[in-house]
Amino acid sequence: MNIDCPIPLATEELVRLGHGSGGEMTQKLLREHVFPHLDNEWIRQGHDSATLPLGSERVVFTTDSFVVSPLFFPGGDIGKLAVCGTVNDLAMSGAMPLYLSCSLILEEGLPVKTLGRVMQSMAETAAEAGVKLVTGDTKVVERGRGDGLYINTAGIGALSHSLPVGPQQIQAGDLILLSGDIGRHGMAIMARREGLEFDSPLHSDCALLHGAIGALLDAGIAVHCLRDLTRGGLATALAELAEGAGKDFLVQEPEIPVSGPVQGACELLGLDPLYVANEGRFIAFVPAHQAQHALAVMAAIRVSSDSKVIGVVGDTPPGSEPGSQTGVRGRAVLKNTLGCERLLDRLPGEQLPRIC
Amino acid sequence: MNIDCPIPLATEELVRLGHGSGGEMTQKLLREHVFPHLDNEWIRQGHDSATLPLGSERVVFTTDSFVVSPLFFPGGDIGKLAVCGTVNDLAMSGAMPLYLSCSLILEEGLPVKTLGRVMQSMAETAAEAGVKLVTGDTKVVERGRGDGLYINTAGIGALSHSLPVGPQQIQAGDLILLSGDIGRHGMAIMARREGLEFDSPLHSDCALLHGAIGALLDAGIAVHCLRDLTRGGLATALAELAEGAGKDFLVQEPEIPVSGPVQGACELLGLDPLYVANEGRFIAFVPAHQAQHALAVMAAIRVSSDSKVIGVVGDTPPGSEPGSQTGVRGRAVLKNTLGCERLLDRLPGEQLPRIC
Numbered sequence: 001m002n003i004d005c006p007i008p009l010a011t012e013e014l015v016r017l018g019h020g021s022g023g024e025m026t027q028k029l030l031r032e033h034v035f036p037h038l039d040n041e042w043i044r045q046g047h048d049s050a051t052l053p054l055g056s057e058r059v060v061f062t063t064d065s066f067v068v069s070p071l072f073f074p075g076g077d078i079g080k081l082a083v084c085g086t087v088n089d090l091a092m093s094g095a096m097p098l099y100l101s102c103s104l105i106l107e108e109g110l111p112v113k114t115l116g117r118v119m120q121s122m123a124e125t126a127a128e129a130g131v132k133l134v135t136g137d138t139k140v141v142e143r144g145r146g147d148g149l150y151i152n153t154a155g156i157g158a159l160s161h162s163l164p165v166g167p168q169q170i171q172a173g174d175l176i177l178l179s180g181d182i183g184r185h186g187m188a189i190m191a192r193r194e195g196l197e198f199d200s201p202l203h204s205d206c207a208l209l210h211g212a213i214g215a216l217l218d219a220g221i222a223v224h225c226l227r228d229l230t231r232g233g234l235a236t237a238l239a240e241l242a243e244g245a246g247k248d249f250l251v252q253e254p255e256i257p258v259s260g261p262v263q264g265a266c267e268l269l270g271l272d273p274l275y276v277a278n279e280g281r282f283i284a285f286v287p288a289h290q291a292q293h294a295l296a297v298m299a300a301i302r303v304s305s306d307s308k309v310i311g312v313v314g315d316t317p318p319g320s321e322p323g324s325q326t327g328v329r330g331r332a333v334l335k336n337t338l339g340c341e342r343l344l345d346r347l348p349g350e351q352l353p354r355i356c
Numbered sequence: 357m358n359i360d361c362p363i364p365l366a367t368e369e370l371v372r373l374g375h376g377s378g379g380e381m382t383q384k385l386l387r388e389h390v391f392p393h394l395d396n397e398w399i400r401q402g403h404d405s406a407t408l409p410l411g412s413e414r415v416v417f418t419t420d421s422f423v424v425s426p427l428f429f430p431g432g433d434i435g436k437l438a439v440c441g442t443v444n445d446l447a448m449s450g451a452m453p454l455y456l457s458c459s460l461i462l463e464e465g466l467p468v469k470t471l472g473r474v475m476q477s478m479a480e481t482a483a484e485a486g487v488k489l490v491t492g493d494t495k496v497v498e499r500g501r502g503d504g505l506y507i508n509t510a511g512i513g514a515l516s517h518s519l520p521v522g523p524q525q526i527q528a529g530d531l532i533l534l535s536g537d538i539g540r541h542g543m544a545i546m547a548r549r550e551g552l553e554f555d556s557p558l559h560s561d562c563a564l565l566h567g568a569i570g571a572l573l574d575a576g577i578a579v580h581c582l583r584d585l586t587r588g589g590l591a592t593a594l595a596e597l598a599e600g601a602g603k604d605f606l607v608q609e610p611e612i613p614v615s616g617p618v619q620g621a622c623e624l625l626g627l628d629p630l631y632v633a634n635e636g637r638f639i640a641f642v643p644a645h646q647a648q649h650a651l652a653v654m655a656a657i658r659v660s661s662d663s664k665v666i667g668v669v670g671d672t673p674p675g676s677e678p679g680s681q682t683g684v685r686g687r688a689v690l691k692n693t694l695g696c697e698r699l700l701d702r703l704p705g706e707q708l709p710r711i712c
Contacts, residue, residue: 012467012469013467013468013469014464014465014466014467014468015462015463015464015465015466015467015468015471015496016464016496017464017496017498018496019462019494019496020462020494020495020496020497026494029468029471029494030494032468033468033471033472033475034460034471034472034475034492034494037472037475037476037478037479038458038475038478038479038489038492040488040489040490042488042490042491043489043490047491048491049491050455050490050491052454052455052490052512054410054413054415054454054512054514055412055413055514056411056412056413057410057411057412057413059410059415059512061455061457061490061491061510061512062457062491063457063458063459063491063492063493063508063510064459064493065459065460065461065493065495065508066495067461067495067497067501098408098410099406099408099417101417101418101419101510102394102419103419103420103421103508103510104390104421105421105423105461105506106371106375106376107371108370108371108372108373109370109371110370110371111368111369111370111371112369112370112371112385112388112389113368113369113389115371115385115389115390116389116390116393119389119390119393119394120393122393122394123393123394132396132398133394133396133399134396134398134399134406134408134417135398135403135404135405135406135417135418135419136390136394136419137419137420137421138375138376138382138385138386138390139376139421139422139423139710140371140372140373140374140375140376140709141376141423141503141506141710142373142709142710144500145423145502145503146501146502146503147497147501147502150461150506152419152421152459152508152510154417154419154457154459154508154510156408156410156415156417156512158410158411353496353498354495354497354498
């Protein structure tokens with residue numbers, strides 16, 4: 001035994017790829033090593049964005065770093081993703097996206113033409129979103145210390161309505177709407193990365209969602225909660241929101257659309273589409289009496305034209321209220337065609353590293 | 357000749373470390389490959405932050421990614437740097453810093469204790485600055501695709517005064533105030549990286565500057581322009597501002613304080629302290645009749661207690677107005693002890709990679 005090092009190094013906990021999964025490992029890392037240092041009301045809310053007072057206005061602020069590999073994939077690229085991801089995070093709090101920042105970490109040796117292509121894609125997507133890229137930063141790291149290009153976008157949005165949107169607003173009886181088929185982004189990336197070929201090519205669903213959200217709010221739908229289905233997929237979003245709301249959800253598996261190519265690729269790779277990342281899909285919790293109106297509004301918008309009701313919010317299990325110390329949690333339960341039920345947990349570890 | 361590849365790969369321009377210098381190469385990369393896609397009023401201003409209308413308020417927004425190596429250095433660490441850097445960028449536009457985001461790119465294998473130490477440092481520095489870390493993101497990349505930890509912070513500040521602050525406000529006759537001795541951050545990093553030892557240890561000047569700026573504004577000093585002296589150092593800041601203002605600056609080299617250890621380390625490594633990065637120093641352009649008052653205000657604040665007048669703004673050379681197409685530019689001229697003058701250019705390439 002080396003007396004200079006009484007604690008064997010093997011006990012030292014190291015960051016693993018699963019810590020970037022957006023699922024249970026990420027939450028554990030944040031709970032144990034990040035949040036204890038940053039305790040404030042916004043961090044405790046655990047949202048993808050923070051709603052902040054600023055003078056007489058309310059501002060929504062969010063950030064995401066994008067490390068997707070490869071940089072270009074069917075249906076998008078890292079630049080489109082970096083704009084969509086941050087615009088969508090703002091939209092999910094019910095805000096109108098206004099301004100984005102763009103911070104680049106370039107690896108030495110990246111062709112500058114590649115950077116130009118990515119910037120063009122960012123600019124086109126920002127123009128489509130009606131947001132302005134207003135400030136930025138550029139760093140370069142040595143070969144082997146990056147992977148071509150990482151992008152951070154932070155975003156600012158304005159809250160023009162007074163509707164509270166968040167897990168705590170979810171009510172028993174709310175219907176759960178899903179904006180379209182799931183799993184396309186993750187499987188498009190995986191297929192490209194693994195060199196898989198299918199009869200119908202797999203395209204990412206990477207898209208801007210603020211238009212659909214804006215239309216719902218403009219139509220007077222009392223949206224209780226919104227969540228885009230990124231890392232960890234639909235299942236992780238449902239599990240997190242059930243816990244955040246302190247309510248049980250009952251979700252009908254046969255109502256969840258999965259395209260043939262995504263289903264085939266998932267079977268080939270042994271993945272569950274419920275846990276595969278999307279970049280252009282969301283769920284909305286709305287009062288049951290407004291669900292048909294909400295579906296009609298979403299149907300008129302291309303990105304959510306295949307929206308469906310996939311489930312319902314049930315009662316509050318005793319002791320599962322948010323913040324209660326009983327250990328009882330709201331659960332997301334999935335019912336399959338045979339009527340069998342299974343509990344949806346957060347994605348436990350890493351399924352698809354560097355998906356966004 | 358390979359007919360499949362008619363353009364020899366050797367002609368393809370690749371990103372080099374110098375593109376991250378913050379000097380001329382960075383500007384060229386942005387001018388040619390980034391800005392053409394992002395043309396808007398804020399990008400054209402070329403500031404480190406953007407001042408944006410948001411409802412009835414004016415918001416200042418900025419972002420920086422931090423890739424400093426090593427993560428810990430005498431006088432600071434990447435976490436302290438990530439808070440100071442973004443707070444200081446907000447302060448340099450005259451804004452009160454309010455909110456920060458924190459986005460992490462972790463390399464697989466990073467000890468989670470290291471992450472905890474960095475987060476604690478961020479939290480302490482944010483508390484000292486009176487800003488809240490309100491939103492964040494965590495990504496993990498494979499071993500060899502990062503370097504332990506990269507941090508992006510974006511920041512939001514509020515403009516409570518109507519004083520325009522920026523290069524275009526610089527006037528002939530303004531005095532140029534420097535807040536203290538230069539070169540300590542860059543040389544502390546280089547000494548640690550190269551394993552150099554000196555009699556007096558080199559400590560980074562990494563510090564929060566918004567207190568000093570707030571005190572100047574509160575004292576009624578009509579500050580015309582502010583700039584922190586980060587990548588590219590004092591010389592690059594002066595060259596950029598002279599061009600941005602369309603005016604000549606005359607700077608007295610003997611008035612610029614450089615500590616003995618920094619001077620010694622610079623001589624050993626063949627570096628010019630005028631181009632070495634600082635993380636706790638700034639220059640302020642103020643009307644001559646307010647300069648003594650401004651110095652008294654700065655002297656009372658620890659971070660700027662050794663402030664000095666280092667130069668004066670001269671006339672506008674004909675044809676050098678901002679945006680003029682004559683090719684004539686405002687210049688920063690340095691006069692040494694012997695009375696010899698030399699022109700200060702932007703840092704041409706890379707001097708100290710990954711300094712911040």
